[in-house]
Amino acid sequence: MFQTFAVTSTPEQGPARLAALRDEMKEEGVAAFLVPRADAHQGEYVAPADERLAWLTGFTGSAGFCAVLAEEAGLFVDGRYRVQVRSQADPVFSPVNWPETQLADWLKERLPRGATVAFDPWLHTVEEIDRLRAALRPAGIVVTESPNLVDRVWDDRPAPPSGAFTAYPDDLAGRSAADKRRSVAAELKEAQQRAAILTLPDSIAWLLNIRGTDTVRNPVPHAFAIVMDDGTCQLFAGHGKADAVADHLGPDVAVLPEDGLLAAVASLDGPTRIDPKSCPVAVAEALTAAEVEIAHGDDPCRLPKARKTGAELDGARAAQQRDAVAMVNFLAWLDEEAPKGELTEIAVVEALEGFRRATNALLDISFETICGSGPHGAIVHYRVTEASDRAVSPGELLLVDSGGQYIDGTTDITRTVTIGDAPAGAAEAYTLVLKGMVAISRARFPKGVAGAHLDVLARYALWLDGKDYDHGTGHGVGAYLSVHEGPQGLSRRSNVPLEPGMILSNEPGYYREGAWGIRIENLIVVEDAPPLPEQDDRPWLAFETLTYVPFDRRLILPDLLTGPERDWINAYHADTLSRIGPRLDAGPRAWLEAACAPI
Template sequence: MFQNFTTPSHPQDGPPRLAALRDALAAKGLDGVIVPRADLHQGEYVADCDARLAWLTGFTGSAGFCIALMGRAGLFVDGRYRVQARGQCADVFEIVPWPETRPADWLRAACPNGAVIGFDPWLHTPDEIDALERGLAASGVTLKRIANPVDPLWTERPAPPMGAVMAYPETLAGLSSRAKRGDAAQALVQNGQKATVLTQPDSICWLLNLRGADLPRVPVVQALAVLHDDGRVDLFTDAAKFHGTTLEDGVVLRPHEAFEPALRSLTGPVRVDRATVPFAVCDILSEAGVTVVPMQDPCLAPKARKTAAELDGARAAHLRDGAAMAEFLCWLDVQTQKMLTDPTHVVTEIDIVRHLEACRAATGSLRDISFDTIAGSGPNGAIVHYRVTEATNRRLSLGDLMLVDSGGQYLDGTTDITRTIAIGPVGTLEAQCFTRVLDGMIALSRAQFPRGVAGGHLDALARYPLWLAGLDYDHGTGHGVGAYLSVHEGPQRLSRISHVPLTEGMILSNEPGYYRAGAFGIRLENLVAVRKAQVPDGADPRDWLGFETLTLAPIDRRLIVTADLSAGARDWLDAYHARVRMSVSPLVTSKTRAWLEMACAPLAA
């Protein structure tokens, strides 16, 4: 359950591996290859056996890709990971800011005389390849489907995962698999489709009320599926994973090697989500003469709209998790007091991670953490998705900001919370920035909006206090969250690029931040659920929505410049802290209960 802290790769491995890859490309007559962080399921998380990008470059972040040419190699990463990538990768890899730099533009500049670039069609979606080919039009750079060139070089490649599968209780799901399959099949019938291909493990697990153990932190089974218009499902994975677990009638378990023949035997039209299926799926269907209809995965929208049972489970999980967080925050406050009186007292980032994970485990209900805990002190906090290792482990110092982003996987819900904590007195700049981040989080928490509003409309509410000071952050403000599934779930987001309307039952994170490279990082995160809003008398006769805050944990009042918050923001925070104290106090030790009284006290006027 607990994460390890070994350094996952070494920068010195990159140059010889890149050289070997180039030799393999030359033998195939290729000028380059795209190596993504992806597997055939096209989800965010990959098993160790599919971590080809990490094997090649050393980069272990959750998003990115490498384009390796004969004389140049670009590692494309977004703003969350650039500091991390520079620390993990040898200088043979050029860190390319993405999406600001489009891969097509980079290839045009790097290959002015044209080139043939290989790609593995199982590791890219049709939308991705189509966009790249459009960007390369008339450039002389062409893309070619190839067998993966990394796999033959990876002599110590791990075996595929074989985690056990369990049935997920209908009392927690709120709907039977039969009902979900029936609804999804009806959507196919209404659109004149005979079947749909599902490749994302969380969609399949949601549809079939299953959970698995193939990926760390994400309770899914890696499988592929075909849903037919009568509700039948062909499920393709290893039968050994299902020892002791019985599938419902209408769900047939088949070996993985039967997937391609099954695709070729389908009668169209077949619905395919071009944003999530591998490119190879469309190739196979087209070769077999099967009509392909591009349309969104029919599980995405209903999976995002949590049932009443799933929302009740989320509330229970967050209450339990809030008690664990209170125990942890109380302990950390004690450590800070010891540091103030004893200069020899040592607390490290690894100590932080281990104690927080122990607090969650002590609930007796933790199945796993929901992602590797981010515990960045001082300058490490400015690395947005920092993961401490034995090599990077930093001792906390007085005056540090301690950023802790963590979560738990409980059978009844998935949690994700970030708190930034003062380790002794901190500077004025840090407090001012913290207050602006808090102001943005509160503004979003209080938002009321008419139906039809998307996350892209709301993202600026969280940024506005920072923008007033000329500050910003390079990540979205929030992501969707699953129900004992992935801590990152779509299609809903709180991001300027999201056009998905928010609707009741969706759970999202609310996590603005600010990061000053080499100095400190600040992020505050609560999970929220979309619900009907209680608007005042006289409101326009529209269908109004708002947010219910699920997360229950104190926010460090010592970092707040109270005068910089509006009266409305102060009232919201005082009410939130009163709710935290009332809800969590009965579940914690007497020592932590006394600490909560102090931590949740009203702000001074």
């Protein structure tokens, strides 16, 4: 059944909630208060109890923040959400293009010397606040910690999540938790550090081979952890949440109350590692107050988590193939039903989830399905609601971005299809987007190259035609974990060198506001490149494709393709037919044969 989980605010509620917050700011004597989309764990996904930004502003995107002043409230969003924010937030919130406009610059233009900017120290990272303080100090603007003023006025705030943790099988993880803790301990010893503090839910899930239910669609546990240089660990969790995994964790992992974290932090010997990109200011302040030496360094779990084990890659391949069967069954059904003009976006979302559940292996979808017909497709992260539900009509494009959570892997796939005849300009744009996706898929590159170097390959054909898109080309993907996973990515801002075993999405797009949107997405994994006869002796890398679901041939203009691009698409479709066809019933198989016919 269709359902949504996000805390929402209608545009009409925004002014009253903003006024209540400003009353609290006046009481506290602060000129500005920051409202991020974040929780104390600093992961990308938050529980309803932490959806403060959505409650205040109505904006439900996965990234953004609001800077509330006495006379203005700037709502900072990136290029993915600039259409969406205008429809969700009341005009009392002024959209600000971010990161083009930096928060410090915006504040300096509006606040006098001596003004105070307040923030909740649990909801902002050390790096974020250090950068803000450094930028505002010359202007005489003070950045100070504060109680959370939104919580004071959010009377019906949901309770924090309380789901139990579960153990993740070692044979699917490919490594035991004890082995992972030993590796982290060795890294700490080499760096002459005594401990590392972990806050990211997916890092703790990976390290201890546990999963949870604390954020919707992402099986991560809300907890904190301290890993010592001898491999022992303290896990700070809500009451009873870790009871079911006590035997799995073993004697070297002590389970302690969640509210005991700061006291434990204060008792540590230094140097203690924190990652300034993910450590809340509150934790760093507790270390400083206790005079514990702080060492800045990367979260020791993020990079090894990104390098999938052989078992995790085998699981990813199996999950992708299972998910592809569901997708092909869905697309065959859609091709038959949509031209009748009787479907809506919600009906499509429900049908797709039904096909995934028919695999008898789906544990959950991996994020709220993006299903945008016609102009809704141009809203990059559009989420249909009962209020916005729109007919899927002939003569329009339909963009569907979706995924599944399976015990052996997390999937994420986008396909854009035409319902009947394609609208003007859509086939040309679709083919350019496909050319970009093929370019990434075919890429070979030397070791040391990062996503920032490859991102241009996905955009090149679009750029030649004066087109672009305002989101990254790809993100990392977890192993029955978060569908968005760092530190790797394919974007201008991703400087982490790609390594074998890293799974990424490959999803260029193009969006014509008010008309349609196009995005095509496969998952890929970094691998050692097969040798070429005359290549030099440096290590070379390439991508293995994990997703096998056909593209919409009706939207492909062959004359815009080069010979190698056409060959790659035809080979991809032939592989899709051979991999997925035998697992289909007669009707969907016949549809797949036609969809995979050579171009």
